[in-house]
Amino acid sequence: MLPRAGFQQWLQELSGQFEIFGPKKNEKAIVSWQRLEGGELPDMAPGVPKGSIKTFFFPQPETLFEFTARPKQDDSFRLREPEKRQKPRLVVGVRPCDARSVLLNSMPYKEDPYFQQNRQNVILVGLACRNGCSTCFCTWTGGSPVGTEGLDILVFELEDGFVLEPVTERGESLLQKASSARDATEAERQAVQEIRDNAPTSLPEAMEPASQLVQKDLMALYNAPFWQQLSDSCINCGTCTFLCPTCYCFDIQDETLRGKGRRIRYWDSCMFPLFTLHASGHNPRGEKVKRVRNRFMHKLKYFPERFGPLSCVGCGRCVRDCPVNIDIRQVMKELLAV
Amino acid sequence: MSTMNEKITEELRQKARQLLESGRVAAFLGYASGSVPMVMRPFVARTPEDADRLEWNSFCVLNLANYLPALLKSFEPPRRPNEPPPQGPLPKVGVVATGCWSRNMVVQIQENQVERERLVIIGISSRGMVDRKKVQALIAHRDVTAVKEGDNTLVVAGPGFEEEINRWDVVRDNCKSCVHPDPVIFDDMIGELKGERDLPDRFSQVEEIEALSAQERWKWFTSEIQSCIRCYACRNACPLCYCPTCFVDDSRPQWVGKSIDSVDTAIFHILRAYHCAGRCTDCGSCESACPMGIRMRILTKKLQKDVLQLYGIEAGMSVQEPLPLTTYKKDDPQDFILTESLKGEKK
Amino acid sequence: MNETERKQGEWEPKIIAFLCNWCSYAGADLAGVSRYQYPPSLRIVRVPCSGRVSANMILDALRSGADGVLVSGCHPGDCHYISGNYYARRRFAILKRFLEFVGIESDRVNFSWISASEGEQFAQVATEVTERVKRLGPARHLVKEF
Numbered sequence: 047m048l049p050r051a052g053f054q055q056w057l058q059e060l061s062g063q064f065e066i067f068g069p070k071k072n073e074k075a076i077v078s079w080q081r082l083e084g085g086e087l088p089d090m091a092p093g094v095p096k097g098s099i100k101t102f103f104f105p106q107p108e109t110l111f112e113f114t115a116r117p118k119q120d121d122s123f124r125l126r127e128p129e130k131r132q133k134p135r136l137v138v139g140v141r142p143c144d145a146r147s148v149l150l151n152s153m154p155y156k157e158d159p160y161f162q163q164n165r166q167n168v169i170l171v172g173l174a175c176r177n178g179c180s181t182c183f184c185t186w187t188g189g190s191p192v193g194t195e196g197l198d199i200l201v202f203e204l205e206d207g208f209v210l211e212p213v214t215e216r217g218e219s220l221l222q223k224a225s226s227a228r229d230a231t232e233a234e235r236q237a238v239q240e241i242r243d244n245a246p247t248s249l250p251e252a253m254e255p256a257s258q259l260v261q262k263d264l265m266a267l268y269n270a271p272f273w274q275q276l277s278d279s280c281i282n283c284g285t286c287t288f289l290c291p292t293c294y295c296f297d298i299q300d301e302t303l304r305g306k307g308r309r310i311r312y313w314d315s316c317m318f319p320l321f322t323l324h325a326s327g328h329n330p331r332g333e334k335v336k337r338v339r340n341r342f343m344h345k346l347k348y349f350p351e352r353f354g355p356l357s358c359v360g361c362g363r364c365v366r367d368c369p370v371n372i373d374i375r376q377v378m379k380e381l382l383a384v
Numbered sequence: 385m386s387t388m389n390e391k392i393t394e395e396l397r398q399k400a401r402q403l404l405e406s407g408r409v410a411a412f413l414g415y416a417s418g419s420v421p422m423v424m425r426p427f428v429a430r431t432p433e434d435a436d437r438l439e440w441n442s443f444c445v446l447n448l449a450n451y452l453p454a455l456l457k458s459f460e461p462p463r464r465p466n467e468p469p470p471q472g473p474l475p476k477v478g479v480v481a482t483g484c485w486s487r488n489m490v491v492q493i494q495e496n497q498v499e500r501e502r503l504v505i506i507g508i509s510s511r512g513m514v515d516r517k518k519v520q521a522l523i524a525h526r527d528v529t530a531v532k533e534g535d536n537t538l539v540v541a542g543p544g545f546e547e548e549i550n551r552w553d554v555v556r557d558n559c560k561s562c563v564h565p566d567p568v569i570f571d572d573m574i575g576e577l578k579g580e581r582d583l584p585d586r587f588s589q590v591e592e593i594e595a596l597s598a599q600e601r602w603k604w605f606t607s608e609i610q611s612c613i614r615c616y617a618c619r620n621a622c623p624l625c626y627c628p629t630c631f632v633d634d635s636r637p638q639w640v641g642k643s644i645d646s647v648d649t650a651i652f653h654i655l656r657a658y659h660c661a662g663r664c665t666d667c668g669s670c671e672s673a674c675p676m677g678i679r680m681r682i683l684t685k686k687l688q689k690d691v692l693q694l695y696g697i698e699a700g701m702s703v704q705e706p707l708p709l710t711t712y713k714k715d716d717p718q719d720f721i722l723t724e725s726l727k728g729e730k731k
Numbered sequence: 732m733n734e735t736e737r738k739q740g741e742w743e744p745k746i747i748a749f750l751c752n753w754c755s756y757a758g759a760d761l762a763g764v765s766r767y768q769y770p771p772s773l774r775i776v777r778v779p780c781s782g783r784v785s786a787n788m789i790l791d792a793l794r795s796g797a798d799g800v801l802v803s804g805c806h807p808g809d810c811h812y813i814s815g816n817y818y819a820r821r822r823f824a825i826l827k828r829f830l831e832f833v834g835i836e837s838d839r840v841n842f843s844w845i846s847a848s849e850g851e852q853f854a855q856v857a858t859e860v861t862e863r864v865k866r867l868g869p870a871r872h873l874v875k876e877f
Binding site: 590593594598599600601602603604605606631637639641645647648650651654655657658661662683686687690691694695708709710712713714716717718720721722723724726 | 808
């Protein structure tokens, strides 16, 4: 247990060792991931920040290497490793859905040195949800508002302070540095238990066994009639994919400028016309309906077939910000009904 | 008693149903209510039964003209790029249109993206659409679960609260500064035409920025677009953006970089807006679609202001009048041309 | 930063000049043949017509590190393609105001009419543009860096 001031003090102390980030409101009241300085507390209003946590692990862009692009110089076209960050990063105020997305993305990126290095150098301090928002559905997809998957420490916010639970060893060792920590009292333990019990039931709609999708016939889902109507509304923007914590598709490009060059890996979106465009000019997902279908089939069918869980954590960002109200919850229901 | 929107909805469904039943249109483009409050789902009704899902309220913010070129094409028999279009009349599409959307249809007709004969336009004079970001700001960004609309009020409810808001307070900036609420082309109307609005200060948002110094303007511009995630929702929500390959996807030469970089983002926004010069009707679709709350509409509004001032034309007011940047006059203003201004100095 | 830029005061701006093939490019040629003096800051890109120059090109020049841009075409009425420069004039008028609106200094992006016989005028414009850009200093706003 840490009182508010103690929690801030703990963050202040850690700021020597880490760069600390957390959700913070900007002048347009948009909550995004920003640097927190001097023991500043993260924004703890209910709901997830606008952008997802993937930016810490799968940055937009990731510089893979740099090079000199002037011919006839000693180091011409010799590759250099990009400059490394000075300090590891610590992210506070991470909702359990976001933390879980890191584990899910880690499956396809299992052998990716960049992603895995970022995982090693980013500590996640979670914040348990007391209540779900109207767009939340983490329990549908195998998560929990008080889940610990992917986290190093889970924090419960109580009236007068925070109860911190270590999840990993590195979380445990950081907690030991909290000088003003004391054991939680019986009442506080009970309060935490109450959050544990109540949070999942606060989610607005009943749970759907979305995991059953994996057993369904792929072609039946693929040829389902509702895709056309769904894609009628879609404008093929990248809002859903760019805000989504579990969308991890990328493209790679060399940028050269005035004799300098770098190879970057940046976010791609299955909504964009260049996605899966072949050199021949052919695109197997050339039409809107195919792109829309790919997004959902990837998350709900192809990914689970390959890795097990759904590639969706139920954070509800796409539901919240889709300009034309394409709702993955409805897509799940439609697919289950096929 | 039913509200204005309920009456419009009722009439709209009826008209759409008739059009679909009679076979006059193959599809009707409108809105259906969505799964979250304050976001409407653009919806293509393909059967008379579908027509009952159509809905009209203050949250119809995404410009429907956006869908027309592709939707019309979907009813054409497939053909190769160089094949001539098929002979004989092609299936029509019905669509609901307010002032700005109908003007975008005019632009699309002028630019040969849609054919007037293939549209059946049901006009509605706009009372202004609501900016959901403004609503959220008024209720301190709490979770909204339901919004009930009266004629001049919105009742916004969520867990543990219910608040009544004056509708006009949360109407979008572009609608507040709109002078042409009436559709300019239509085949049928719901309700009356309202006539032009008289708004001497309709460019005030632009004038505020113009009054700043160059340095301050740059600061304003960069901070406005600083949160851009390059999702291109603004571009894709825009009925003017139908290029088969957008300049952001060009690779030889590559005009803008692909990731988040302040310069690339700035150039994207400058060019996106500039490509709308003389064509934009200030429908606000871009701004409404933006997940990050960027007010990129001020950019296109500036272009609109200059085009009006320099050439006296507003986009989409008439099919006969050419688009301002596809025509010229021999005596167009040219005091910005260096050799001309130097001449002036010598005199 | 190259050698010339390093020493303050000796900084010579880089200006990309898009010159139409039929008038302004020939004008530049004449300026050279007639030995008119003008600063060495211009890098000339020959284009078929001022109407060929798009906003994309102008911004690309700035993004790649140009300190200024000059676009020059035939005088109105003299266009080899009859009306290319008339269309260009409308587009540039809007673009110039728009770039100013987002905070790009007015003198960074310049437009002129120079005919094939105006070698002296070309030298004058080149000098004028160079001086204007010099007063502003190196471009910063739209120059991509990494």
